[in-house]
Amino acid sequence: MNEAKLSLSGVVKRFGENIVLDGVSMDVSAGEMVCLIGPSGSGKSTLLRCMNGLEPVNDGAILLDGFDIAEPGIDLAPVRRRIGIVFQSFNLFPHMNAMDNVLLAPRRVLGKTGGEGLAAAEALFERFGLRDHMMKFPDQLSGGQQQRVAVIRALAMKPEIMLFDEITSALDPELVGEVLDALRALRDEGMTMVLATHEMGFARELADRVCFLDGGRIVEAASPDVLFSEPKEDRTRAFLRSVL
Ligand code: ADP
Numbered sequence: 001m002n003e004a005k006l007s008l009s010g011v012v013k014r015f016g017e018n019i020v021l022d023g024v025s026m027d028v029s030a031g032e033m034v035c036l037i038g039p040s041g042s043g044k045s046t047l048l049r050c051m052n053g054l055e056p057v058n059d060g061a062i063l064l065d066g067f068d069i070a071e072p073g074i075d076l077a078p079v080r081r082r083i084g085i086v087f088q089s090f091n092l093f094p095h096m097n098a099m100d101n102v103l104l105a106p107r108r109v110l111g112k113t114g115g116e117g118l119a120a121a122e123a124l125f126e127r128f129g130l131r132d133h134m135m136k137f138p139d140q141l142s143g144g145q146q147q148r149v150a151v152i153r154a155l156a157m158k159p160e161i162m163l164f165d166e167i168t169s170a171l172d173p174e175l176v177g178e179v180l181d182a183l184r185a186l187r188d189e190g191m192t193m194v195l196a197t198h199e200m201g202f203a204r205e206l207a208d209r210v211c212f213l214d215g216g217r218i219v220e221a222a223s224p225d226v227l228f229s230e231p232k233e234d235r236t237r238a239f240l241r242s243v244l
């Protein structure tokens with residue numbers, strides 16, 4: 001069976017009277033990189049948060065390897081271990097150096113102590129060009145470096161899927177590239193990824209599929225070539241005109 005890694009169907013999310021996700025259905029295959037684009041308030045962040053159980057949904061199903069993680073009452077701890085998320089704000093603990101930030105969760109949750117977790121973390125710092133910065137505190141790092149540490153911290157849990165919520169939008173423009181490079185490397189290694197982004201050039205270059213959200217719905221989903229060059233929906237065209 002050719003089953004999606006993550007499969008959403010009819011996901012509805014309300015905050016009070018406000019319908020923020022209005023029946024979202026989408027599949028993410030293993031190794032795929034899907035970009036979510038759309039105006040502010042269209043529901044991108046909420047959708048990502050629902051995908052790893054940070055927000056309960058009001059209706060619909062979210063299947064992770066065929067198992068519904070949107071069922072009320074299921075244990076979400078393993079889900080959050082399998083689906084990592086990185087936010088726009090780096091959320092590093094300021095009183096811990098980069099390495100301790102990265103090792104905190106593996107130590108607590110995976111019970112990794114000493115050598116094993118440390119070697120894996122060092123390899124991640126190396127891979128993302130931060131070998132010389134492992135022992136620095138967040139305020140000694142640039143925004144781009146902090147964001148890469150946040151990515152490393154999520155990867156240290158060995159997730160199967162990574163979610164990224166506009167992780168470059170708080171960065172100075174000259175620091176955006178190094179974070180996008182880290183995402184590119186992850187993609188090339190075959191990580192399954194869903195990104196909310198307003199980096200249209202990046203989405204166009206690297207996404208396998210782009211979903212345009214508006215008003216809590218996926219208005220249009222297509223390969224970047226199709227979505228950026230010949231969008232079918234008026235709302236997609238209007239949005240792209242406003243950002244490109
Ligand atoms: P985007 O990431 O596309 O900008 P969001 O998912 O952040 O969109 O927000 C979608 C809508 O949901 C907005 O109208 C926002 O005000 C609302 N919203 C998001 N989070 C909450 C919350 N915790 N409580 C109430 N409303 C929320």
Ligand code: MG
Pocket residue numbers: 044045046165166196
């Ligand atoms: Mg958002």
